[in-house]
Amino acid sequence: MENIKLASLKTKQKTFIKVGDITVGKDFVVIAGPCSVESEEQTLHTARAVKEAGAHMIRGGAFKPRTSPYKFQGLGLKGIKILEKAREETGLPVVTEVMDPRDVAWMCEYVDVLQVGARNMQNFSLLKEVGKSKHPVLLKRGMYSTFKEWLSCAEYILNEGNPHVILCERGIRTFETYSRNTLDLSAVPAIKELSHLPIIVDPAHATGKTSLIPSMCLAAVASGADGLILEVHSQPEKALSDKNQTLTPQMFSRMAQNLFSLREFMKKMN
Amino acid sequence: MENIKLASLKTKQKTFIKVGDITVGKDFVVIAGPCSVESEEQTLHTARAVKEAGAHMIRGGAFKPRTSPYKFQGLGLKGIKILEKAREETGLPVVTEVMDPRDVAWMCEYVDVLQVGARNMQNFSLLKEVGKSKHPVLLKRGMYSTFKEWLSCAEYILNEGNPHVILCERGIRTFETYSRNTLDLSAVPAIKELSHLPIIVDPAHATGKTSLIPSMCLAAVASGADGLILEVHSQPEKALSDKNQTLTPQMFSRMAQNLFSLREFMKKMN
Amino acid sequence: MENIKLASLKTKQKTFIKVGDITVGKDFVVIAGPCSVESEEQTLHTARAVKEAGAHMIRGGAFKPRTSPYKFQGLGLKGIKILEKAREETGLPVVTEVMDPRDVAWMCEYVDVLQVGARNMQNFSLLKEVGKSKHPVLLKRGMYSTFKEWLSCAEYILNEGNPHVILCERGIRTFETYSRNTLDLSAVPAIKELSHLPIIVDPAHATGKTSLIPSMCLAAVASGADGLILEVHSQPEKALSDKNQTLTPQMFSRMAQNLFSLREFMKKMN
């Protein structure tokens, strides 16, 4: 564990990160919104719906890391401005992915949390740049990454002077083909015994199947996760990305009630 | 899914398996006991303790599938007789692993549930033999096996006329080295949308680390699992196998309360 | 490496196993034949063809470990007798898979080499039984197995007093879906620095694609493998199993010339 110093539990008891009205690491946080920002109407509609259902932050991708150059690459700056509008209207902080170190500085003007995606977990130039920014960073686990490698990537950010790192388990790549990836919920207690950083769970990218998401959300809460990040779209079948793992606002709303009530129950247990 | 007929949800709504006083698939089942049967004293002591803590069945290995021929291979028939005594004393049904098709018939005289271990999941001779026995079978997922291959193995048992199959998720092999294997809790909702067979979870073999077990037990309950199987030993540090993933009776007892209360909570939720 | 004693390079320099006219471990061995024994005609036809092309042993499955109970399970004893006929006619020794410890003794009367398949690599009852037989054993690597676990399984056989173990790399399970499994040729030098046992390569099961087989055969020879095992069928498209990875006798014959000439070249190199 010589590579993990600032992120280690030996350094600090617990990291709290204030974003809007919520304190990640203390409060249970639910982040929801579309996979991609596709239009102002779609984004605002979803933002209002997830707010009403109890979400604490809005997510939405303006820069999309797509396997193929021929697939929708995101609206870029235009998408970022739509997210800004969604924040204005709902009051909810915005999380969005940054893919290029050159975009970090200006994106900090618009968004509340910078997401580093699974494919960029070991993009060390990007890690250093978000580290310099002091903005809260949501660092996804690479789909091929061990817990310790992941914490080493967090260490890159912390080492630049930015202590605001939220880890996000999003599934690892295995031989199983029924689910898109394999959600590794043991990441939650493992990270908690290694590090003071908060950890949330992304069951949508992990499973890739709407039908598996509710159970995995409940399991994540029971495992002690600090929050969840989910994909919600008013018309999943028309979504430009990830349509098989996207919830409708109705599904999200119903599920959120269960999650909050389970969370309350779990708090009393410990 | 042409390989999965008798195990398919299309054939049947739900399988219930009566073992002792409990109905697997309907009641939540907790199976506990030592990894290996080492002595009468150790086994009876643990059996009494887990009964008191609320376990519904005793587990214990008399035939041990060990990586090395030089490691403790189990007490064999002597171990089976110790388990019989534990059942007499506690009234709890006994689950134990069978590794050889030649042992199936006589072991049915002594034990209540035959376990087919992860390494033998595709030992088709053994599957056919336990299929002929009509005894309840606990079929563990191979550590390299997809959901569909696993259900195909259940199909081998069902196809011999034995409908009493309980599936058990026990972790899959991945690149992660912090945990022994990676517990795949998405198996629970996935199996439930494919099959009518009950599914329980084994967090000890999956994680290989005592510290990760309580969170993974809670997560398994929240995911909708039909039960848990756990390793309990009065002196884990002296256990002849799996000492790093074994709970003390005290730890088990404390945890069991949480599990039962979470299970009650979850029942009201749905 | 405490689990690997008898199989260790520290114990012995090199194991030679005499089968028919060939000495495995010294001579380069090519084993060929159909995946399944389907009929006398098909088997004898293929046996003659592979002999003519230079194969040293015939392979053919009479007991087939199939994922599904509804797929062709092999001809059993009838298939074994067909293999016996093929041996009589061609003079080539026969390799066939044994799946049940109860079949070991009688199968030794009919066949020259007992194969333990990948799915049974850790079927310890079977390993002990083939260990007692003293017959040459072809031990395939489990698709989820490390080198050391594999050698530990060989150790089970050696420990019963049977030193005649030939290892066979047949691909491991990974996330890649283009090939059926991933052929791990580093097994060849790795096994050779750990053990004195001969190691051959099965590129057909590893790749699952006829088009990838010739290159992987050449690579296996260059890596220093002690031999190859291949699937040949006169009408691959009609084969009852593994039709996508089966060579025609013509393809096999052409390829064999290249393999033998490369092998000669490699011998001069060292």
Next chain:
Amino acid sequence: MENIKLASLKTKQKTFIKVGDITVGKDFVVIAGPCSVESEEQTLHTARAVKEAGAHMIRGGAFKPRTSPYKFQGLGLKGIKILEKAREETGLPVVTEVMDPRDVAWMCEYVDVLQVGARNMQNFSLLKEVGKSKHPVLLKRGMYSTFKEWLSCAEYILNEGNPHVILCERGIRTFETYSRNTLDLSAVPAIKELSHLPIIVDPAHATGKTSLIPSMCLAAVASGADGLILEVHSQPEKALSDKNQTLTPQMFSRMAQNLFSLREFMKKMN
């Protein structure tokens, strides 16, 4: 395969890339040099040695993607200038890794081939930038990446107007712990049946063990690879990175003779 258009074999027969005196895709190319550029003396010494042994290009890292922020990160511009000197002295073209899109333009002034490392395979900003550069690009396979995802990343580069892409298999992550990663030589015939792009092999990063490298080099040549990339250091035990997989100039020189002679033999075979 809708994502793979420009990289597809349907578009073009074969890509040839002229670098210095050699044509990658036509001539067999051997790239050698230290993992990291550590000093002028070490780099020039190694460069001279590998040239004498027959290498066609020099490799050396000036920007190092290290798991930990506390490990040697490379000499940066200073390292690039040392590589420039090595090129001047030996006349060999230089390959080095670029990790940041902001470095692409100026690095093109100094080096001949830009390497995109395994961890950055899906760093789409970087792919687009090297695509715009028109410089030859060595694109390593991500350690979690399928053949088709890898070709999709090549497609990002081609789609920006840069046709000069050389693919490099460097091992994938599996459960095996004896080797660092698992070298997947089936990538060679697989890529050749999907694409016109040349493919070379990096056995050092794949195996992570000096003892396994010679066999894997020979196997790579026999599989039909278009070249090899290797790590050479005059004092491997003092190397600042990858010391367990680095060859001495003497080992490299001896091996290179075997590789070239095998290559000649293989050419006559086809």
